[in-house]
Amino acid sequence: MRSMSGDFSRSIERMVRKIIELRAFVEATLDFPEEEGVVVVDERCLAKQLVAIRTDLQHISSLAKQGNILREGAQVVLLGAPNAGKSSLLNLLAGEEVALVSDIPGTTRDTLRQVLQIDGVPLHLIDTAGIRETDDILEQMGIARTRRSLEQADVVILLVDESNPVHIDYHALMDGAPRSVLIAHNKIDLASKPAGVRNEDGVDHIFLSVKTGDGVTDLKKSILAAVGWHREEGVFMARARHLDAIGQAIYHLSDAEQHIAQLELFAESLRLAQNSLNQITGEFVPDDLLGEIFGKFCIGK
Amino acid sequence: MQASDKFDVIVIGGGHAGTEAALASARMGCATMLLTHNIETLGQMSCNPSIGGIGKGHLVKEVDALDGAMAAATDEGGIQFRILNSSKGPAVRATRAQADRLLYKQAIRTRLENQENLWLFQQAVDDLILEGGGVAGVVTQTGLRFYARSVVLTAGTFLSGLVHVGQSSYQAGRAGDPPAISLAKRLRELALPAGRLKTGTPPRIDGRTVDYSVMQQQWGDDPAPVFSFLGKAVQHPRQLPCWVTETNAHTHDIIRGGLDRSPMFTGIIEGVGPRYCPSIEDKITRFADKSSHQIFLEPEGLHTNELYPNGISTSLPFDVQMNLVRSIRGLENAHILRPGYAIEYDYYDPRALKRSLETKAIPGLFFAGQINGTTGYEEAAAQGLLAGINAALHAQEKESWTPGRNEAYLGVMVDDLTARGVTEPYRMFTSRAEYRLQLREDNADMRLTEIGHKLGVVGEVRWRAFEEKREAVVREEQRLKATWVNPNVLAEADALRVLGKTIEREYSLYDLLRRPDVTYDGLMTLPGMAQETATEVAQQVEISAKYQGYIDRQNSEIEQQAAYESMALPATLDYKAVRALSIEAQQKLNQHKPETIGHASRISGITPADIALLLVHLKRGGRTKAMEANDAA
Numbered sequence: 053m054r055s056m057s058g059d060f061s062r063s064i065e066r067m068v069r070k071i072i073e074l075r076a077f078v079e080a081t082l083d084f085p086e087e088e089g090v091v092v093v094d095e096r097c098l099a100k101q102l103v104a105i106r107t108d109l110q111h112i113s114s115l116a117k118q119g120n121i122l123r124e125g126a127q128v129v130l131l132g133a134p135n136a137g138k139s140s141l142l143n144l145l146a147g148e149e150v151a152l153v154s155d156i157p158g159t160t161r162d163t164l165r166q167v168l169q170i171d172g173v174p175l176h177l178i179d180t181a182g183i184r185e186t187d188d189i190l191e192q193m194g195i196a197r198t199r200r201s202l203e204q205a206d207v208v209i210l211l212v213d214e215s216n217p218v219h220i221d222y223h224a225l226m227d228g229a230p231r232s233v234l235i236a237h238n239k240i241d242l243a244s245k246p247a248g249v250r251n252e253d254g255v256d257h258i259f260l261s262v263k264t265g266d267g268v269t270d271l272k273k274s275i276l277a278a279v280g281w282h283r284e285e286g287v288f289m290a291r292a293r294h295l296d297a298i299g300q301a302i303y304h305l306s307d308a309e310q311h312i313a314q315l316e317l318f319a320e321s322l323r324l325a326q327n328s329l330n331q332i333t334g335e336f337v338p339d340d341l342l343g344e345i346f347g348k349f350c351i352g353k
Numbered sequence: 354m355q356a357s358d359k360f361d362v363i364v365i366g367g368g369h370a371g372t373e374a375a376l377a378s379a380r381m382g383c384a385t386m387l388l389t390h391n392i393e394t395l396g397q398m399s400c401n402p403s404i405g406g407i408g409k410g411h412l413v414k415e416v417d418a419l420d421g422a423m424a425a426a427t428d429e430g431g432i433q434f435r436i437l438n439s440s441k442g443p444a445v446r447a448t449r450a451q452a453d454r455l456l457y458k459q460a461i462r463t464r465l466e467n468q469e470n471l472w473l474f475q476q477a478v479d480d481l482i483l484e485g486g487g488v489a490g491v492v493t494q495t496g497l498r499f500y501a502r503s504v505v506l507t508a509g510t511f512l513s514g515l516v517h518v519g520q521s522s523y524q525a526g527r528a529g530d531p532p533a534i535s536l537a538k539r540l541r542e543l544a545l546p547a548g549r550l551k552t553g554t555p556p557r558i559d560g561r562t563v564d565y566s567v568m569q570q571q572w573g574d575d576p577a578p579v580f581s582f583l584g585k586a587v588q589h590p591r592q593l594p595c596w597v598t599e600t601n602a603h604t605h606d607i608i609r610g611g612l613d614r615s616p617m618f619t620g621i622i623e624g625v626g627p628r629y630c631p632s633i634e635d636k637i638t639r640f641a642d643k644s645s646h647q648i649f650l651e652p653e654g655l656h657t658n659e660l661y662p663n664g665i666s667t668s669l670p671f672d673v674q675m676n677l678v679r680s681i682r683g684l685e686n687a688h689i690l691r692p693g694y695a696i697e698y699d700y701y702d703p704r705a706l707k708r709s710l711e712t713k714a715i716p717g718l719f720f721a722g723q724i725n726g727t728t729g730y731e732e733a734a735a736q737g738l739l740a741g742i743n744a745a746l747h748a749q750e751k752e753s754w755t756p757g758r759n760e761a762y763l764g765v766m767v768d769d770l771t772a773r774g775v776t777e778p779y780r781m782f783t784s785r786a787e788y789r790l791q792l793r794e795d796n797a798d799m800r801l802t803e804i805g806h807k808l809g810v811v812g813e814v815r816w817r818a819f820e821e822k823r824e825a826v827v828r829e830e831q832r833l834k835a836t837w838v839n840p841n842v843l844a845e846a847d848a849l850r851v852l853g854k855t856i857e858r859e860y861s862l863y864d865l866l867r868r869p870d871v872t873y874d875g876l877m878t879l880p881g882m883a884q885e886t887a888t889e890v891a892q893q894v895e896i897s898a899k900y901q902g903y904i905d906r907q908n909s910e911i912e913q914q915a916a917y918e919s920m921a922l923p924a925t926l927d928y929k930a931v932r933a934l935s936i937e938a939q940q941k942l943n944q945h946k947p948e949t950i951g952h953a954s955r956i957s958g959i960t961p962a963d964i965a966l967l968l969v970h971l972k973r974g975g976r977t978k979a980m981e982a983n984d985a986a
Contacts (some may be wrong), residue, residue, distance in 0.1 A: 079784040082445045083407050085438050088647045314869070316442030320790055320903060334960060341784055346628040350640040 060119070060288040063112050064298075064332045070105050071326045074098070076344040078319045083345070090349050095312045102312075106305040113298045116290035117280060123289050125167070125174030126279035129201050132211030137238045140262045141211060142166055142179045145272075170272050173281050178205070207278040209271075210235045214259070215242035232278035236271055238262055249274065293331070300328035359500045360386045361748035362741070363491055365478045365536075366507035367395040369730045370722030370737030372461055373421045374505045377741030379471035380420060381809045383748050386499060387465065388491065390477040390511075390531065396426070396461025398730060399509075399527045400554055401661050402653050403451050405580065407437055408781035409731040410447035411762045414797035416734050417581045419742075419805040420815050422464045423734045424581035430457030431580070432593045432655060433573035443896045444790045445783050448580055451573075453654035456590060474499075479535040481543075487716040494535070503744035505719040507737055510552070510698035512537040512724065517616040517695045519670025528554075528694055537699055545714060546702040550778050551624030552728055553632050553666040553695040556674050559688040560658035563650065567683045569597040571649075582798050582889075583818055596650040596683075600665070604680040605637045605644075611673030612638075616695060622668070624697040627728060627778040632695070633665045633677070648681065659690055668695030700726040703770035704945050709743040709753035710736060710767065713946065719744050725770055728778035735763045742810050754808060757918065759788045759911045760800055772947065772955040788911065790903050795892055799823065825890045833863040833894065836882065843879070851875040866898040917964075918951035920971065931970045938963040 078098070080090045130138045146166045166177045178201045202208065214237040237259045240247060247267030250257045256274045260267025276282075308321035362378040364371050367389030375387040389395060398404075404427045405413050417424035431450035438445045465473060476493035481504065483489060490500035511526035511533040526532045541547065572594045577586050612618045615634055617626075626632070631639065636646055648664040662684075667674055671692050678684050703725040705713055710725075712718045721740035722733035743753045756764035765786045770779060786792050792800070802819040805811035811819075840856045848855045853870050862882065865871050873895040877883045886894075897904075928934060928942040938959055947953035950971075954964050 079782075082438065082441060083782045083784050085407070085441070314442055316444045316790065317903065323787065342782060343628075345784075350631075350636055350643055350646065 060112075060116065060290050060294070061333065063288070064294075064329055067105060067109055067112065067301075068326060068329050068333055070101075070108075071322060071329070072341065072344055074101050074105070075319070075322050075326065075341060076348055078315060078322060079341060080345045080349050082315060082319060084349070087349065098312050098318070099309065102305060102309055106302060106309075109298060109302055109305065112288065113295065113302065116288045116295055116298060118282070119288040119290050120292060120295055121173055121279055121281050122287065124292065125176055126206040127176050127178065127201075127204050128207045128209060128275060128279070129178045129180060129205040130209050130211060131180055131202070132209075132238075133213060136211040136213040137262050138179050138211050141236070141238070142177055144262050144265070144268065145170075145177060171276055171281070171283075173276060173279065175275065175279070207232045207234065207275060209233075209275070212237050213239055214245060215239040234258060234271070234274050234278055236260060240266065297328050297331040301325045304328060358498060360384045360472075361501060362386075362503045362505065362744045363388060363499055363501040364505045364507065364741070364744075365491065366509060366511075366722070367392070367473075368397065368399075368507060368509050368722060368733060369423065370507035370509070370733040370740070371505070372396055372465060373416060373423065373734045373737035374507060374719075374721055374741030374744065375471055376422055376464060376468055377419070377738050377810050378503075378505075378745040378748075379468045380812060381742065381745040381749075382470060383745040384470055384472075385745075386472045386474055386501070388474050388476055388478055388493065388499070390475070390526075390533075392473060392475045394458075394530065395465060395473070396458045398452065398454050398457060400552075400730075401663055402454055402651055403449060403663075404431070404457075404730060405447060405449035406731075407445060407447040408762065408783045408785070409729055410437075410449055410580075411783070411792060411794050411797070412731040412735040412766070412781055413448070413580060414582075414794045415761050415763050415801055416731075416738050417583075418797040418801040419738055420802075420811040421734060421738045422461055423731070425584060426457055426460035426464070427452055427580045428584035428588045429460040429590075430455075431577075431589055432456075432591065432652060433595065434577040434579070434589065434592075435573050436578050443795055443900075444793045447783075447794060448578055450580060451593070451595065451651055453590065453652075453656075455654055455656065477531075477533060477536075480539050481715075481718070483715065488718040502748040503717045503719060505721055505737070505740045505744045506724060507720075507722045507733070507740075508533055508536065509723045509733070510696050512540065512699040515697045517622055517668045517697070518692050519614050519668070519673070520616065520619075520621070522616065522621070525696070527696065528691065540699075540701070543715065545712065546705050547699050548702060548726070549624040549697055550700050550726060550775075551622055551626040551695055551697045552630070552778055553626065553668055554693055555633075555662045555665045555667060556678060556689045556693040557653070557691040558650070558660045558662055558678065558684065559690050560652070560660045562686050562688040563596075563660065564683045564685065565596055567598070568650070571595045571597055582802075582822075583815060591655055593652045593655070595652070596660075597647060598650065598681055598683045599645045599647050600633070600637075600677075600681060601645055604677050607673060607677045607680055608634050608637050608669065611669045611677075614670045614673070616668050622695055622697055625777050626695075627780060629780060629782075630666065630728070630778075632667050634667060634669060665693070667693040669693075698723070700724055700775070702726070702774055704772070704774045706771050707753070708755040708767050708771050708948065708952075709747075710740040711743060711747065711753070717744075717747060719747075723778075726775035726779055727766070727770070728780050732766060732779065732781055735766065738810075739763060739767065742808060745810075746808070754804070756801065756804075758786070759791065759907070761797075762786060762792055765792070768952070768955065772945070772952050773957050788907050790900055791907060793896070795889070795896060799826075799893070822887070822890060822893075825887060826893045829884075829886055829890055829894050830863065830897075832884065833866060833898075834861050836862045838862065838865065838879065838882075847879055851879055863898060866895060867901070869899070914951060917954060918949055920950040920968075922947055922949060922953060922967070922971075924948075931966055934963060934966050942967075 077093045081093055084090050132138050146168045168175055168177060233255055235257045240259050241261040241264050245259055247259050249270045258267055258271045258274055260271055304321045304325035308318050311317035361383035362385045364375040364387045367387060375385050378385040413424050427450050430452045432453050433451040435449050437447050437449055478491045479494050480492040481488055488504045492498050514526045514532040515522055516525045516528055524532045573592055577589055579586055616622045646664055648662050651661040651663055653659040653661055674693055678687050701720055701724055707713055710719045710721055719740040721736040746753055755767055758765050758768050762781055783789050798819055802811055806816045837859050839859050845855055862876055873891050924946055928939045941956055941958055945956055953959055
């Protein structure tokens with residue numbers, strides 16, 4: 053695995069070079085229309101180069117996302133009815149006793165955080181107080197925190213007591229946020245159901261027993277898939293702001309594709325795409341671009 | 354003669370920078386004296402006989418929007434007008450004209466002679482009078498003393514000018530004019546940071562000895578466009594064509610054979626020449642695989658046979674020049690009227706200037722034009738205008754004015770010069786402007802005329818014409834926004850013809866105009882939609898409708914940047930005291946003393962990390978290490 057940030061910078065610099073080369077052609081066409089030395093760019097050639105750059109950048113983005121997961125990890129929130137076994141699951145995944153476990157519903161009053169690794173991916177697992185109406189002030193405070201944790205979650209695991217299903221409207225809690233949801237059906241040993249994974253409407257339902265350990269491997273796999281981890285060669289260690297910058301660049305390149313026939317708008321989108329990547333590589337000034345143009349073309353009557 | 358020896362503003366130099374500076378200062382009501390070594394050469398085009406082009410045309414329109422002379426003089430002296438890049442979009446579209454040197458010069462001279470508050474005087478300037486650290490006036494070559502609150506120096510290539518033809522060289526301001534040696538020496542004593550640049554011109558050719566029949570003819574656009582917002586095509590004199598030919602392998606052999614006697618290639622010339630305007634010997638050396646280079650023969654005027662062969666600027670020895678010219682198709686029997694030459698001259702590092710073009714070292718002294726390391730008539734005129742405005746403001750004890758990078762090419766140029774300096778003669782290109790989509794020729798008046806009027810540099814005639822146009826644009830925009838096209842009323846054939854498809858609901862004309870493939874003219878052909886509108890008004894409405902989205906996006910970029918632009922850096926700040934700043938950054942910042950954080954960010958070698966450190970330093974109240982040491986003790 054490539055983990056050096058130097059590799060990442062170098063690939064971004066390569067993409068910036070390619071954008072600069074393309075810009076040199078476009079800007080030369082705009083600033084020196086009468087120079088015979090300037091190769092007139094045709095639209096098909098522009099489109100081809102543009103798509104090549106965008107595709108490469110998308111690949112880098114994907115590698116960087118993996119690296120970002122390895123670097124930053126993911127926030128996983130455990131949610132479920134009181135006594136569904138959230139703390140037990142947390143302990144099982146973490147391999148140690150971190151949460152106070154008892155049979156009395158509502159024992160976990162605080163959100164508990166545990167950092168653990170599955171397949172090398174760091175996960176910030178957050179055990180929450182159960183969601184239910186309560187008069188207990190302490191528990192109410194816990195529930196307020198639960199809602200806050202949810203706002204930051206990448207993945208939410210809903211833990212359901214398969215032996216004693218209680219209807220809770222979780223959908224209200226899921227509102228809008230771009231996160232994955234897994235539904236873990238616990239205590240299949242008591243409900244006499246087999247372990248396994250079923251996908252319904254794009255949501256994984258994992259049947260397991262924390263007590264016997266059946267189905268826990270399936271849950272781990274589902275968690276990794278949900279955080280977006282898929283082992284890939286040559287992962288880049290990148291920061292979240294780098295990912296944002298690449299995303300912006302891809303957006304501007306797609307925009308450029310819409311404007312191939314309007315050269316000055318095409319040029320503007322390329323400029324913005326390069327600006328986005330410059331947030332990673334550092335500053336670039338118009339004079340450098342002119343240097344590129346004068347190096348390439350014989351300009352000057 | 355002049356009323357006294359006291360003026361508000363003195364301008365030294367009568368080229369494109371000096372004349373615009375003097376006219377601007379006088380328009381603003383300042384008693385202004387223009388000193389030139391020769392009144393006959395006021396407004397002289399000393400290089401190619403053309404004005405405008407891409408980026409440069411933009412500057413000319415801006416000068417015009419501020420009521421300067423260049424565009425109007427070109428309308429009166431232009432013998433060929435073209436719009437370049439017309440198909441590539443309004444922002445990169447630009448006007449260019451070939452000008453008759455005499456007519457152009459005459460147009461400028463007439464304006465100078467008839468400008469209220471302006472006095473012309475023929476005397477070379479040898480020295481500056483300094484009082485209390487600031488400038489107080491000038492001393493001429495015969496010892497005459499003139500006093501003023503502000504002095505604008507526009508010495509062009511005349512400061513220690515050195516002309517090269519082959520191995521021989523002589524001191525000159527340009528071929529045929531004396532250089533300004535004493536003034537250069539005096540300026541060197543003032544220890545302003547100076548450097549040496551180089552530029553060149555081609556040999557001029559006698560048109561009677563040219564065989565046009567083997568060349569391609571190139572006429573201007575028909576109908577001919579105008580340069581000035583107030584211009585009319587009827588002002589144009591008779592129009593002429595240019596002629597196109599090219600160099601060949603034989604030409605290149607001749608040039609290569611002469612390189613051992615080239616002042617460029619033998620190291621006699623030390624000044625740095627521009628990358629975009631190379632000599633022909635440069636071109637065949639750097640692009641050795643090219644077997645020919647185009648040459649445009651440009652007429653110098655209506656009443657002369659002299660031609661300017663654009664594309665073969667050279668400082669090779671005269672015998673080589675002769676042979677290379679005669680190796681070119683159509684020029685086999687050409688007679689050279691004047692040899693080509695290279696000229697080296699002093700320039701002052703523009704990083705020693707404020708953005709008002711006032712020198713940081715000597716209050717009241719302004720520099721404009723080629724002396725600041727630029728090249729081109731248009732670049733000079735625009736700087737001259739700005740220096741004239743600020744010299745007048747300084748004399749009136751008012752705050753200086755400089756447009757931002759998002760307001761004008763003039764702003765881009767001044768910011769580039771003062772923040773980054775020059776490594777070669779600086780020429781304007783549209784790719785230098787990050788906000789190019791809004792810095793268009795067509796809206797130069799919308800961007801600048803109102804502020805110009807407030808500054809007092811725009812006269813009443815232009816102001817009234819501008820107000821009328823602006824109101825017409827607003828009215829037409831309102832009409833388009835209030836006029837609805839109903840799908841039930843719009844005939845399918847009309848919809849397909851004008852919009853390319855039918856509409857499913859009601860749209861305003863303005864909404865329809867924003868679509869990429871819909872034109873204003875097209876919309877006006879829909880039944881009942883037409884209304885008489887001036888072309889420039891319709892054009893303004895159409896472009897702003899289509900570009901609004903882009904311009905909004907750029908505006909948000911500008912807003913982000915604006916915070917930095919308004920964050921002032923005290924001139925007294927010692928950058929050594931800024932914690933964690935690299936030695937290189939400390940030195941650069943101490944050397945340039947940028948005026949704002951934005952300015953600092955554009956100094957070459959200053960990284961975003963340096964800027965972050967500066968911001969932290971400002972937040973901490975600019976506390977020095979010494980103060981911290983005191984606290985600790």
